[in-house]
Amino acid sequence: MLTGRKLALTLAFTVLVALAFGVSCRGFFVNPTITSFTITPTTATVLLGGTTQMNAWGTDNQGDTNINITGKVSWSSGDPTTIGITTGGQLSGIALNTTPVTIMANYEGDPQQTATANVCVNTGSTLTIAPAPYTDSTAVTSYQFTASLIATVNNKSTTLDVTDVVQWQSTTSALTIAEGTGLATISPPSSGSAAATGTVTATYTCNGNTITSNMSNITIDPS
Numbered sequence: 001m002l003t004g005r006k007l008a009l010t011l012a013f014t015v016l017v018a019l020a021f022g023v024s025c026r027g028f029f030v031n032p033t034i035t036s037f038t039i040t041p042t043t044a045t046v047l048l049g050g051t052t053q054m055n056a057w058g059t060d061n062q063g064d065t066n067i068n069i070t071g072k073v074s075w076s077s078g079d080p081t082t083i084g085i086t087t088g089g090q091l092s093g094i095a096l097n098t099t100p101v102t103i104m105a106n107y108e109g110d111p112q113q114t115a116t117a118n119v120c121v122n123t124g125s126t127l128t129i130a131p132a133p134y135t136d137s138t139a140v141t142s143y144q145f146t147a148s149l150i151a152t153v154n155n156k157s158t159t160l161d162v163t164d165v166v167q168w169q170s171t172t173s174a175l176t177i178a179e180g181t182g183l184a185t186i187s188p189p190s191s192g193s194a195a196a197t198g199t200v201t202a203t204y205t206c207n208g209n210t211i212t213s214n215m216s217n218i219t220i221d222p223s
Contacts (some may be wrong), residue, residue, distance in 0.1 A: 032060035032061055032062045032064065033060060033061050034058040034059070034060050034067065034069060034107065034108070034110065035059060035060060035061050035110070036058070036059050036110055036111075037056055037057060037058040037059065037069060037073070037105075037107050037110055037113060038056070038057050038113060039054055039055065039056050039057070039073075039103075039105045039113045039114075039115055040054070040055050040057065040115075041054070041115065042115045042116070043100075043115065043116050043117070044091060044103065044115060044116070044117040044118075045117070045118055045119075045120060045206070045207055046083060046091045046092065046093035046117055046118070046119050046120075047093050047119070047120065047121060047122060047206075047207075048093045048094075048095070048096060048119055048120065048121040048151075048153050048160075049093060049121075049153045049154040050092075050093050051090050051091060051092050051093070052090070052091045052093075052117070053089060053090050053091070054070070054075065054085070054089035054090070054091060054103060054105070054115065055068065055070045055089060056068070056069045056070045056072075056073040056089065056105055056107065056113070057069070058107070069107060070088065070089045071087075071088055071089075072107065073089065073105045073106065073107045074105070074106040074107070075087065075088075075089050075103070075104070075105055076103075076104045076105075076106075077091075077101060077102075077103055077104075077117075078101050078102035078103070078104065079097070079101045079102075080094075081094060081095065082094055082095045082096075082097045082101050082119060083097070083101045083103070083117050083119060085103060089105075091103070091117055093119040093120075094119070095119060096119050096120065096121070096160065096162065096164075096165050097118055097119050097165075098164045098165055098180050100116035100117065100118055101116065101117050101118070101119075102114055102115075102116060103115045103116065103117050120165075120205075120206035120207065121149070121151045121153060121160065121206055122206040122207045122209045123151045123152040123153070124149045124150065124151040124204060124206075124211045125150050125151065125152075125211075126149070126150040126211075127147060127148075127149050127150075127162070127166070127202065127203075127204055127211045127212065127213040127214075128147070128148050128149075128150075128213060128214055129145060129146065129147045129166075129200065129201070129202050129213045129214060129216055130145065130146050130147075130148075130216075131143075131145070131216065132214055132215070132216035132217070133216055133217040133218070133219070134175075134200070134216055134217070134218050134219070135218075135219040135220075135221075136186065136188070136219070136220050136221065137221035139188050139223040140186060141185065141186050141187075141188075142183060142184060142185055142186060143183075143184045143186060144182060144183055144184070145163070145168070145177055145182045145183075145184055145200065145216075146161070146163045146182055147161075147162050147163045147166045147182065147202045147204075147213060148160065148161055148162065148163075149162045149204060149211070162204055163181070163182040164180050164181060164182065165180075165204065166182075166202040166203060166204045166213070167179065167202065167203050167204075167205070168182065168200065168201075168202050169200065169201050169202070169203070170184075170198060170199070170200045170218070171198035171199050171200075171218075172196050172197065172198025172199075172218055172220070173187070173196075174186065174187050174188065174189065174196035174198070174218075174220045175187075175196070175198065175200065175218055175220060177200065184200075186220060188220050188221065188222060188223035189220065189221075189222040189223070190222060190223065191222050191223060192222060193222045194222075195219055195220060195221045195222065196218070196219070196220040197217070197218060197219050197220075198217075198218045199215050199216060199217055199218060200215070200216040200218055201213050201214075201215050201216070
């Protein structure tokens with residue numbers, strides 16, 4: 001039979017053993033911590049009026065990889081007027097862009113991860129450039145071309161100005177068009193030479209789908 005003193009010592013010893021066991025268990029089951037992460041896709045395409053999902057994947061200090069931490073990352077867009085992003089990493093295409101938008105992700109003290117994103121429209125039906133045709137006899141050295149695309153956005157037929165995002169092609173060296181602006185640089189033939197002739201077209205590509213514009217016939221008379 002345990003005396004009162006022995007009973008007290010036994011109970012104290014039991015408590016200490018329980019505490020030690022608890023600490024030991026907690027030591028075995030410490031929550032892993034994320035030591036690095038990546039985001040995907042690294043180059044994203046967002047349809048105008050549509051959405052694209054970004055994801056964040058962590059690697060922890062126990063070597064586990066592909067841990068989905070998308071909802072725990074702090075997301076931001078380098079141009080929120082063109083591409084928006086939610087706290088859950090969902091991109092939204094607000095406006096067509098001429099240069100890629102940087103998407104940034106931060107998680108605790110880990111190095112920031114970035115990706116790039118572009119907005120395009122793949123429902124275009126008609127691409128039209130102007131002027132068409134183009135004839136010049138005034139010896140001007142520049143002229144603004146424009147491109148418009150009829151497309152369906154948010155279930156509505158819309159005419160979009162795509163001058164800055166199409167790819168321009170000219171078949172005459174007397175007229176070259178700058179990508180990103182549509183501004184043509186004109187070099188009239190010298191006096192007494194024949195007129196320079198050629199064509200100008202434009203193409204627009206989104207998600208591998210390309211649409212080609214009408215053809216503008218070019219005639220540039222000597223200066």
